[in-house]
Amino acid sequence: MCGTGPRRRRSDAPRDTWLTARIVPSPLIVRLPNHLGDACMCLPALDHLAAHGHALTLVGRGWARALFAAYEWPVLPADAFWPTVRALRALGREGARGLLFTNSFSTALQFRLAGIPATGYVRDSRALLLQRPIPVPSAWRGSMHMVQYCLALAGAVTATAAPVPRQLTLKLTDTARANAAALLVGLGLDAAYVVLCPAAVGLHRGKVKAWSGYGRLAEDLRVRGFTVVAAPGPGETRAVRAAVAGTTVLPEMSVDVFAALLSKARLVVANDSGAGHVAAAVNAPLLSVFGVTEPTKTRPWGPRATLVGSERGWPGYAAVLEAALAIAETD
DSSP, X not given: OOOSSOOOOTTSHHHHHHHHHHHSOOOEEEEOOSSHHHHHHTHHHHHHHHHTTOOEEEEEOTTHHHHTTTSSOOEEEOSSHHHHHHHHHHHHTTTOEEEEOOOOHHHHHXXXXXXXXXXXXXXXXXXXXXSEEEOOOGGGGTTOOHHHHXXXXXXXXXXXXXXXXXXXXXXXXXXXXXXXXXXXXXXXXOSOEEEEEOOOOSEETTXXXXXXXXXXXXXXXHHTTOXXXXXXXXXXHHHHHHHTTTSEEOOOOOHHHHHHHHHTOSEEEEESSHHXXXXXXXXXXXXXEESSSOHHHHSOOSTTEEEEEBTTBOOOHHHHHHHHHHHHTTO
């Protein structure tokens, strides 16, 4: 006989190590949506992917780095077509795979040119560009929400059912919280402030997405003793000042500081916009004013979000004021 100890079978400890090595997912390059609100609604899907062991690298607009500053995921900018392709190509050489939360042909083409096999919904005639084209859920033609839409795609990657959370949870860095606190101190604001977000970027089916009553609302809230400020997004300061004349307008700030500021507000009033979804993601008391977009698909996701209006038209002013007071006087 050769040797004196028992023969080790292939099924002993080394096999466990081999199995572990086989099931570790390769890097996953996630193309975020192009709009801030949609990226917030992707949060549960990203958490689901990370919980299943995927090493995420995010690709998104310029605000994405600040939005996800508290996470361990690297973020690459995606503000120009060919620079993005070159950045993706470097990752493709490392054996990465892609996941597209965008619906466009152009983003699928970027991943294809970079040599990264990508998964995404079959939208915008891009099926041939995807390694794994996923049919759009039939429920999307009905009342499926964007949070559920993103989770369904993440579930297709992990081959597991992705649970739908009751609310979004955006992590914030201590630095963002400290910068928001310093801003408030510098403006002499106390903790019981109301934030109005009157701007909304772009049109929806040719219609303006911004409610027109913010100036009147600001005055009525001030008369009732509330401290009211208005918050612009990038490049929105002039439009916000015009919408709420006489109201303190905050300086434009990075999205992580903005999120930290909203998290401490007594009330946030916003349109169907990125600001509203950021407020929901930090569980701020939110009044979301709809007038042209579909609440069933894009309403802010969370238990502290109150909705007024619908895709059929803007709510009356009295309804908005009543809802705002109901939140501000109880929170």
